[in-house]
Amino acid sequence: MSKARPLTFRKELYWALRAEMECDPRVILIGEDIRDYGGAFAVTSDLYRLFPERVLNAPISENSYTGVAVGAALGGHRVVVEIMFMDFITLAMDQIVNSASKIHYVYAGQFSVPIVIRTPYGGYRGYGPSHSQSLASWFMSVPGLKVVVPSDPAHAGALLRRAIRDDNPVLFLEHKLLYDQRLDGGEEAREDLPIGKSRLVREGADVTVVTYGLGVRLALRASDILAKQGVGVEVLDLVTLKPYDAEAVFASVRKTGKAVFLEEGVITGGVMAELCSAVAENCLWDLDGGLARVGAKDLPIPCAPSAEQMVLPNVPEVVRAVRRVMEV
């Protein structure tokens, strides 16, 4: 394994793909411009040179190449699909929801569909309304699907490898702002985490912030600010959104007695609507403070960077929400 360049989130994904392709000849990749272009976000890089027959450039046909992945999975392959931007997953919903996710159960266990759908999500880059969305919440209600969102380079690779080895369809979301993040500490810093397990990123006694993906970065920054004000924020990274680690969330909220639920997607009907509800149903009598959600305003994401900032969540909003749940 080359160590010349520093490892990044992007490279961790690359090495994970490469390792799985090396040890399992059934693993194939399908996506747009993932051969010589190396993928829009340069994740697949030179894999097509190492595995020329196993890296397929698809025409711009999102729904059908996702369906092709399902078929190839039924045929015995493990398929990693790349959807260039999560916004385009709108085109592939039928094959994800009605084929990939249902087959194992509806066919009474005769088949499973070991596909991973990798796709970059999220904003803060001025890419505008059709290239910036965080649409994870839709998939919370899709039975049979798993949803995994790494938030740092230390876990990204192992999570992707586990996703590929998982016999179930996994939606694997990569925040665009994370690709360049360095793996501090090199390979030794890598950590393995099973799918379905959350990660306690920072302990704190006063308020729990439940989040995922890039939200972890915002939560940590807010926590830094609040720490100076004497508020201990516990940051919990869900990592797997579906099926999520309810026990860990409940345990943390029971400890702190209050919680802020943070995501980049639209607040209304977001991923955190589920988490906040689950906490309200299960931990109501353990609360000594409030519950609050922070996320994007209920608007399309404007292109103008100044406007985008106003629509997407930011650190001050997280700080304010923490303050709010502490006022009883």
Next chain:
Amino acid sequence: MSKARPLTFRKELYWALRAEMECDPRVILIGEDIRDYGGAFAVTSDLYRLFPERVLNAPISENSYTGVAVGAALGGHRVVVEIMFMDFITLAMDQIVNSASKIHYVYAGQFSVPIVIRTPYGGYRGYGPSHSQSLASWFMSVPGLKVVVPSDPAHAGALLRRAIRDDNPVLFLEHKLLYDQRLDGGEEAREDLPIGKSRLVREGADVTVVTYGLGVRLALRASDILAKQGVGVEVLDLVTLKPYDAEAVFASVRKTGKAVFLEEGVITGGVMAELCSAVAENCLWDLDGGLARVGAKDLPIPCAPSAEQMVLPNVPEVVRAVRRVMEV
């Protein structure tokens, strides 16, 4: 207006379409088999005879004919799209989410997209995993879209007329089991309700049940049972899921101090995840009992009627949930 046959939910929708087509020549209908077949659920009936050029049979091309509706709306028409089963809306997500819903805001108000997407949803008919889903929750997080779900014939017609007159894209969901429901009391029983307003279906002092669509029927049945046991259940029909009537929900929960959130869709990430969260955020200190959600298990909907019953929510589950939130 013919009064020979009793009015049903289906006929109320028919008359609403007909009335709007009569008074506004810009209204057109697009969908599969909506001409001589009259629509899979016989809603459009003979409208193609009355308006031969304004009722278009579309080829089986859900994404594109939804996009055609968007284009025709930009061209000045009001378009009612019929998607034969809500399960097929998976194919039209791109045009709904990335075109119809975003255009007004992203184009800075230069255009609006007055389309209504009518589609039958829901199970309990043995139609199986691809013809029974309740997928409303996805649309909660789609900025710019409205979502309306009538629960009875008295309101269905006026709501559809309002949806057609609304300048924004409206997703209009019709539960299959409601089509045959009679309008008791005839035309006088019709009631007008603005989009965005909920409906207090039954007053009660002890527990609020928030629901919509066919859920209202389940809630009322549960309420009947609980009334005999001395429990007063207040049944609130959301009617509009997006933007929803938060004030009314909060007011009711503040009164009763506890709430059950009922829907037919999958509980996890459901519509009620949003409602339950909003109540938890806003009414926490008004609660004197719990919050609970009732909905479908996190499974595809099996075809076998016996199995379907186990997966979809039922009246005893609602009764148990009400009992649960009352145990403090």
Next chain:
Amino acid sequence: MSDTAPNLALPAGRYEMMLMIRLLEERIARLFQEGKIHGTAHLCIGQEACAVGAVSAAQRTDPIVSTHRGHGHFLARSADPAALMAELLGKVTGPCMGRGGSQHLCSRDLAFYGTNGITGGGIPIATGLALSQKLDKTALAVLCFFGDGAANQGTFHESLNMASIWNLPVVYICENNLYAMSTPIRESMRVSEVADRAAAYGLEAMRLDGMDVDEVREGVGVALRRARAGEGPTLVEAKCYRFCGHSKSDRLVYRSREEEERWRRRDPISSYRERLISRGLRQDELRQLERRAAQRIERAYEQAQAAEEPAPQQVLVPPYRKVDTGP
């Protein structure tokens, strides 16, 4: 005559299978009328020659991807009407334990990769199965059924294109029964034949009489051989007609009784019967075979009827396969 499955390599076997399909579908129609099956189903009465002709041309391990109108495809491959009946009746002895029903009927053992409730939804899946065969260098080819209506779905376009550029071993069989539900093909496309679309993908096209089981068998056989030889996919169009309604609620207002009559005169089963007789098959042999076919269907119904409905612990299981081994 022993009670082995009809041998589709033989004309009499194909005849018997077509008859079984017809009788099965008619039985199912009755069960709906009697309220013994819930939900819906799409019967293939009139289209039996397509199913039997195509499936008979394939090897038993060639993957099949079917449609909402797939009972014939399943029966032609399985010769097991009891399994199908059980699935429709929602019994645990159905291959999907009643979860899938008519529109999501699948059998791993039979390499039958599902009927499909989404019009056009199976086309990419079949294409992916063909990709698997190519990558694994198997000698298998995929049979992908769909209707004329599905040929207007984006998946048709996208998938046939991919099969063509990747040169995949798949035979696309369009059962063109002239209608998609109520919509006549002339109102849903401006070409007179679906096969006219093959050229848009650089695909071979083949036009067959879908009412003639032997013509379908031969044509599909040629296409399968091409696929196996690495010569790429074929779009086969088999013109046929459904004698029944689209589904149970269909009042058949959109086509004329004359048109129906014209096609009924070309009934694939009775015309094949005549052909067999003219080729020397004896009437009494045929009658025996017909009796047997009827018995099979009746026994299948009884068997399925006697089976169990799923218990809660069979239904309320996680929708995941439990495997999560770390790297």
Next chain:
Amino acid sequence: MSDTAPNLALPAGRYEMMLMIRLLEERIARLFQEGKIHGTAHLCIGQEACAVGAVSAAQRTDPIVSTHRGHGHFLARSADPAALMAELLGKVTGPCMGRGGSQHLCSRDLAFYGTNGITGGGIPIATGLALSQKLDKTALAVLCFFGDGAANQGTFHESLNMASIWNLPVVYICENNLYAMSTPIRESMRVSEVADRAAAYGLEAMRLDGMDVDEVREGVGVALRRARAGEGPTLVEAKCYRFCGHSKSDRLVYRSREEEERWRRRDPISSYRERLISRGLRQDELRQLERRAAQRIERAYEQAQAAEEPAPQQVLVPPYRKVDTGP
């Protein structure tokens, strides 16, 4: 020379407009390099003849639906580089107040129904606009641009089919620049030309040299006349080449420098310049026009630069139009 917009009916006007597009795109590329624009943009350098030829053939009220690579289409219709620049720079003077940016640029006044960030996403919208024209019996026809890559998207198939069966007044213009991002057309389809697909929908096909503004203008003019006369839609293929990368991150590894050189020799602007000279246009007139074009772009940038960024009360508004009148 006065400062009115270039008259696209005249050769010199078309030349000036192509040049403006080129200069605008080059200016935008520089702004990216300087970090003055965020996000991304797809430049149409090399494809100016398609935009100017097609738009010049249309009436000013014929609706246009564009693509992610749409600056040229917008400028050819608007002649207003300041509006475009403002939109890209995220200023309130952009027609969408900076909300749409490069990929969702729209102007109601110009009947310009948006560039589109979803490949193939505009095709059904254009088809719907054409349906509107037909129902309203206007004399307008729609121009629908898309790329060769978009021709593999399901929406292409579904929409062209609908336009054909409904006989809609729309001209589909495929700007075939031989690549979809890095994917050469020969790897994404097995027909040599996108126009080969017209027959699958019973559509007229037309093949044009997309590097020749006059050929595009004439061809699209014919197609527009057909559309207006109720003779139905046309699929026009204009072969062209983008001289720049797909977007700013493109390292152009997927095509050869020789190929690029070959196409650059056919630069639509310099070759048209020569043609104009050979037809008698004077060099000094051309140079004056060129100076003016450059000034226009520079002034546009300055104007846009000076405009305001959106304030919170302009951004944080409801995404709905406020109308809800009861029946």
